[in-house]
Amino acid sequence: MKKVASRAYVWLIYLFLYLPILVLIVFSFNDSKSTAKFTGFTLHWYTDLFRDRDLLMAMLHTLEIALLASIIATVLGTAAAIGIRSMGKAGRSVMMNLTYLPVVNPEIVTGVSLMLLFVFLGGLLGFQQGFGTVLIAHVTFCTPYVILNVLPKLRQMDISQYEAAQDLGCSPGKAFFKAVIPQILPGITSGALMAFTFSLDDFMITYFTNGAGFETLPTMIFSMVRRRVSPKINALSTLIFVIVLLMLILINIKDIRREKRERKQEKRAV
Amino acid sequence: MSDKIIIDLKNIVVSYDGERVLDRINLSIRDKEFVTLLGPSGCGKTTTLRIIGGFVSADEGEIYFDGKKINDLPAHKRKVNTVFQRYALFPHLNVFDNVAFGLKLQKLPKNEIQQAVRKMLEIVNLKGFERRKVNQLSGGQQQRVAIARALVNRPKVLLLDEPLGALDLKLRKEMQLELMNIQKQLGITFIYVTHDQEEALTMSDTVVVMKDGEIQQIGSPQDIYNEPTNAFVADFIGENNIFDGVMLEDYKVQIHGHVFDCVDKGFMKNQPVDVVIRPEDIRIVKPEESPLVGVVESVIFKGVHYESTVKCEGFSWLIHSTQCAPVGSKIGIAFGPEDIHIMNKLVPFSTNRVEGVVTEENTVEFLGVTMVRPNLGLSVDTPVMLTIDPKDIEIVSEDISDLTVYLESMVWKGAYNEMVIWTHDRQMILHSQNDEQVATDIGIKFHTENILIEPLSQGKEA
Numbered sequence: 001m002k003k004v005a006s007r008a009y010v011w012l013i014y015l016f017l018y019l020p021i022l023v024l025i026v027f028s029f030n031d032s033k034s035t036a037k038f039t040g041f042t043l044h045w046y047t048d049l050f051r052d053r054d055l056l057m058a059m060l061h062t063l064e065i066a067l068l069a070s071i072i073a074t075v076l077g078t079a080a081a082i083g084i085r086s087m088g089k090a091g092r093s094v095m096m097n098l099t100y101l102p103v104v105n106p107e108i109v110t111g112v113s114l115m116l117l118f119v120f121l122g123g124l125l126g127f128q129q130g131f132g133t134v135l136i137a138h139v140t141f142c143t144p145y146v147i148l149n150v151l152p153k154l155r156q157m158d159i160s161q162y163e164a165a166q167d168l169g170c171s172p173g174k175a176f177f178k179a180v181i182p183q184i185l186p187g188i189t190s191g192a193l194m195a196f197t198f199s200l201d202d203f204m205i206t207y208f209t210n211g212a213g214f215e216t217l218p219t220m221i222f223s224m225v226r227r228r229v230s231p232k233i234n235a236l237s238t239l240i241f242v243i244v245l246l247m248l249i250l251i252n253i254k255d256i257r258r259e260k261r262e263r264k265q266e267k268r269a270v
Numbered sequence: 271m272s273d274k275i276i277i278d279l280k281n282i283v284v285s286y287d288g289e290r291v292l293d294r295i296n297l298s299i300r301d302k303e304f305v306t307l308l309g310p311s312g313c314g315k316t317t318t319l320r321i322i323g324g325f326v327s328a329d330e331g332e333i334y335f336d337g338k339k340i341n342d343l344p345a346h347k348r349k350v351n352t353v354f355q356r357y358a359l360f361p362h363l364n365v366f367d368n369v370a371f372g373l374k375l376q377k378l379p380k381n382e383i384q385q386a387v388r389k390m391l392e393i394v395n396l397k398g399f400e401r402r403k404v405n406q407l408s409g410g411q412q413q414r415v416a417i418a419r420a421l422v423n424r425p426k427v428l429l430l431d432e433p434l435g436a437l438d439l440k441l442r443k444e445m446q447l448e449l450m451n452i453q454k455q456l457g458i459t460f461i462y463v464t465h466d467q468e469e470a471l472t473m474s475d476t477v478v479v480m481k482d483g484e485i486q487q488i489g490s491p492q493d494i495y496n497e498p499t500n501a502f503v504a505d506f507i508g509e510n511n512i513f514d515g516v517m518l519e520d521y522k523v524q525i526h527g528h529v530f531d532c533v534d535k536g537f538m539k540n541q542p543v544d545v546v547i548r549p550e551d552i553r554i555v556k557p558e559e560s561p562l563v564g565v566v567e568s569v570i571f572k573g574v575h576y577e578s579t580v581k582c583e584g585f586s587w588l589i590h591s592t593q594c595a596p597v598g599s600k601i602g603i604a605f606g607p608e609d610i611h612i613m614n615k616l617v618p619f620s621t622n623r624v625e626g627v628v629t630e631e632n633t634v635e636f637l638g639v640t641m642v643r644p645n646l647g648l649s650v651d652t653p654v655m656l657t658i659d660p661k662d663i664e665i666v667s668e669d670i671s672d673l674t675v676y677l678e679s680m681v682w683k684g685a686y687n688e689m690v691i692w693t694h695d696r697q698m699i700l701h702s703q704n705d706e707q708v709a710t711d712i713g714i715k716f717h718t719e720n721i722l723i724e725p726l727s728q729g730k731e732a
């Protein structure tokens with residue numbers, strides 16, 4: 001009895017979590033524009049979606065920004081983490097607080113302040129807000145996540161491994177790539193993935209820094225919904241959800257495979 | 271071992287944050303020699319090793335390798351390899367790839383690398399471990415991988431930084447023998463850092479004893495053991511009886527108020543000295559046969575001999591002898607003139623003399639410390655000389671101390687530890703029952719009521 005109750009409780013929680021998405025998926029195939037009644041199955045909204053040039057453009061922008069921002073943030077964040085690691089105690093704690101600040105700072109404050117900065121600098125140097133400013137803004141808020149992911153890995157690492165690589169004939173630069181990078185790589189990839197996903201679904205900061213005419217998916221959807229909820233959005237959201245789901249499954253499969261392979265190797269070694 | 275000098279350090283000075291960790295180190299190391307740098311933590315032995323490895327650069331002085339100056343040669347271009355303290359293996363590579371790391375960088379052909387690695391793993395007794403991950407190995411095995419990884423590159427000099435520190439005693443003894451064999455077998459110069467004197471004496475051709483960034487003595491293990499240059503070396507190298515003494519005249523030394531014949535000369539009349547008497551040189555005799563009579567406090571059976579502690583006139587004597595007297599019995603302590611080793615004190619004074627000044631009525635300031643002395647009877651601004659007995663300086667926690675000082679060395683003198691300390695500009699000594707970590711800062715407090723104050727008249731300085 002107790003077992004049944006606890007299992008029911010778990011299912012209830014999952015239902016609560018996933019029901020909204022389920023409704024969204026179901027209604028993306030709804031024949032009518034109604035959000036209350038399911039009148040029949042159609043792929044109409046999906047074909048519509050792929051005919052909407054603005055929406056596709058926004059999707060492209062989103063991916064471009066997310067990709068570039070995460071790459072730049074990863075490079076900057078990793079370098080910063082290494083710098084922080086080699087600092088003295090006082091300097092390190094100051095830098096750590098400076099790193100945490102953008103993470104805990106409300107997004108709206110970051111957004112507004114970035115907008116003010118860009119407007120001010122734009123007037124001074126003569127540029128418009130658009131792709132560039134959004135990219136800079138995204139790099140700004142993504143970098144701390146990379147730092148926070150890389151630092152623990154650096155802390156786990158024995159600094160003499162870097163010296164050992166040099167001792168065995170690596171130049172300092174080569175030693176970094178041969179001894180340090182392989183060990184902090186898990187931190188770098190998780191930081192990069194985090195940066196990518198945060199950039200992908202950022203609305204607030206993009207909204208304040210994109211100026212006129214440059215739309216990413218979140219800002220685009222927001223402005224569309226403001227006018228009228230179109231089932232196209234349902235279709236789009238469903239697609240995004242499916243892509244994310246696929247990515248998750250892919251990563252899991254890769255992990256399982258790697259574990260199996262390692263176990264096999266161990267057996268052979270023993 | 272040949273007579274060719276492979277590494278030559280000349281007047282090496284290294285400072286961190288304004289503190290000198292190496293103070294004019296001069297050291298010549300011969301080809302194929304097994305040299306051990308021995309000393310307590312903070313003595314600069316690891317820094318010396320890192321200078322040779324190229325991980326620390328010297329502020330002053332020159333390093334020569336095979337006759338060529340290598341001060342500016344970066345670590346990766348030096349023909350030395352290092353075995354690091356915590357092994358520093360690459361956890362993302364397996365045993366084979368760890369060992370092959372250096373050879374792959376040299377772009378050697380694959381089959382050559384494979385052969386060399388195989389052979390080296392055989393030498394360190396790790397045959398068949400090629401595919402293992404390094405973090406699945408035990409400490410001893412990891413240590414062997416680290417040694418193989420360094421040796422496979424055929425360095426001219428191998429640097430080992432306390433490589434056996436993390437291993438248990440039995441394994442450490444085994445590895446000591448193995449390392450000695452490997453060194454002889456491959457004919458490579460080993461420079462070995464340790465704080466374990468037994469390890470140093472067992473393994474080395476030459477032992478370099480260091481203290482506080484300075485070399486105290488360089489010599490064969492026998493030299494170091496039999497003829498230590500000062501009380502620090504004598505204390506560090508083994509269990510010893512070290513006492514304060516006074517050299518009355520040539521061949522006459524006074525220990526604890528008794529006068530003994532000895533074989534040393536050339537000291538000043540009444541010069542304070544350190545006296546070392548080895549525990550194995552002392553005989554247990556009947557009380558009436560020796561001026562030194564003590565009570566046996568403890569006896570431990572050590573296999574070959576008994577280790578007895580005897581309390582005599584407040585001082586503990588350590589005796590290693592095949593004879594033993596029961597605990598609580600009275601015995602005489604006897605030794606011959608040749609068993610007494612006389613050496614200069616670590617500092618050329620046995621009490622502290624410090625200048626001060628009278629700042630107010632009955633108040634004296636010295637070393638930034640103010641003390642009140644009722645009925646002083648000296649006028650303000652009189653310069654004074656203070657005599658502070660070593661036992662009137664107490665070690666206390668830093669927050670209630672008069673002064674924070676740097677502890678340079680500590681030697682047990684039978685009844686107290688004699689500590690040499692540095693205030694910001696002067697050396698002092700103190701006697702304490704505490705054991706403290708050398709090369710660190712400690713707080714001290716003066717028993718001001720016992721300090722002797724004399725007015726400093728002109729020309730009567732120090």
